[in-house]
Amino acid sequence: FDSGGSVEATKSTSEVRIVLRNAGSIDPRNLEEYIALDGYQGLAKALRMTPEEVIEELKKSNLRGRGGAGFPTGLKWEFTQKVRSDEKFVICNADEGEPGTFKDRLIMEGDPHSVIEGMVIAGYAVGASKGYIYIRGEYFESVSSLRDAISKAYEYGLLGQSVLGTEFSFDLSVRLGAGAYVCGEETALIESIEGKSGRPRLKPPYPPVSGLYGKPTVVNNVETFACVPPIIDKGAGWFRSIGTQSSPGTKVFSLCGDLVKRGIVEVPMGTSVRDLVHKFGGGIPKGRTLKMVQTGGAAGTFIKPEEMDAELDFDSFKKSGASLGSGVILAIDETHCAVDIAKNLMEFFAHESCGKCSPCREGTRVIVYILDEFSKGRGTVEMFNQLYDISETMEESSFCGLGQSVPIPLRSILDRFKDEFLSHLNSPGCPVGVCEFDKPEKKKR
């Protein structure tokens, strides 16, 4: 299949499209089509404003980082702008590797100029003259789409010396990731752009103070940059009229797992899990019953069907225990076993732990070991409790966000499916029949 077009975009009347305003409806290789639909208007307007005014507008819009942590973008840019330095950088984090997430890919392949335009505006606002887009090496089509768009932007004077005839200059190039999940963490990503192994740095200092080559650097997610041009063009007030008070605008969700309609939707912030599962996702296929939903990605939370009224935005984790994260809705039906799901997920983290710090390196291994024992009928109550102890240690003493956030999905599934875990201790064992206690296992990784 052609990877670009086939990432299915589920259209619906109640979708609100800001980030995906053009994806699927324009030819991404034709810059003139983008321009005809108000493309680069945001940039033209920004260049008529002072950098401070651009940042002020973003602060007023309360745009928050779509990479998952929701840090206010205007504030991040302001920090970067205020640091004095001969050189500054803008980096787009396109290392999208969260299992279940494929939204950034759709944006890069469907509307690459929206990302480039957002980055040039960032460069102007913070005083940077060089930008990098760090893309997962496996995203061949995204790489080709962005490289093509960058060369066209140079041709049209939107990149390079004196952008749109002004005194501002900005260069942009693509850097490839090489298959390490931890490189999505911004400081590991910076190490990787510097050509090194992608192991995280100590934060603070945050990249706005000391980033690429120790210079002030803005790092934002693909979707965050794509939000910027319309905000500048249409104003902060317009943006704030969409979504929730604390998290204005829209969010692009990746719907996957046991759903009738799987694909990408863009809806206002604050949309409930129930609507995402039933209205947009079409419910659960084959007449089966929903067992749980993981929201927010691998590092996100598992919730039960009765908790689906949770409205997702950057504060929902605190309010209802369901995290927004990178916008994944993974539906899991009754045919799956909670122990088995937890084990698959924890194997992922154990595999992706970069090994720099022991709480994460050892913690993930022990977690996988314990879950494996459960799946073979050899678990104990002490082991179950031990999972909570390891979670606490990892949360408190892991070096970076990877290790720190492993306890989030783990605890949420242990809390909600305690009975199911414990029923693996006695016969008849796995209530769903997924874990076969004496089956030899093949090596998988």
Place this chain on the structure above:
Amino acid sequence: MSLVNCPECQQLYKELDEYIDSVKGNTGVLINVLHKAQEIFGYLSEELQQHVSEKLDIPLSQVYGVVTFYNFFSMKPKGKNQIKVCLGTACYVKGADKILERLQDELNVEMNEPTSDGLFSIHAVRCLGACSMAPVVLIGEDDYYGRVSPDEVSKILDKYRRAE
């Protein structure tokens, strides 16, 4: 299949060196160069790493450290058709492990090792960014197979066997 000592290698090294010369002087190009080297040679032998180290004037230990850190780089030859099976959660709940099992049975080969005819190798990967089509198998750079069932596996493999 040692490409390194073959006569055509001169040509391959030349291609790599042209690329290196075009990016040399820019900072932090090591990873892009290794991508290119693996694209040209198929894998990153010690000899090739040594070459990159000398050309870029970067210590061999650093080159080696980078090669072993990233999953994408391989120091061993892979099959002509690399089969990547996604074991990301969205694919897992759609039965990706059954696909992997079937592939291992069909090809009778260890993970990450080429088959005896050199035609295939199987690799488990995390999310391929096509989760709506789970379970997903990617062969080569852009042959995506979505909603794969175990019974389709041998049909898919035949396509590549016939192409020989």
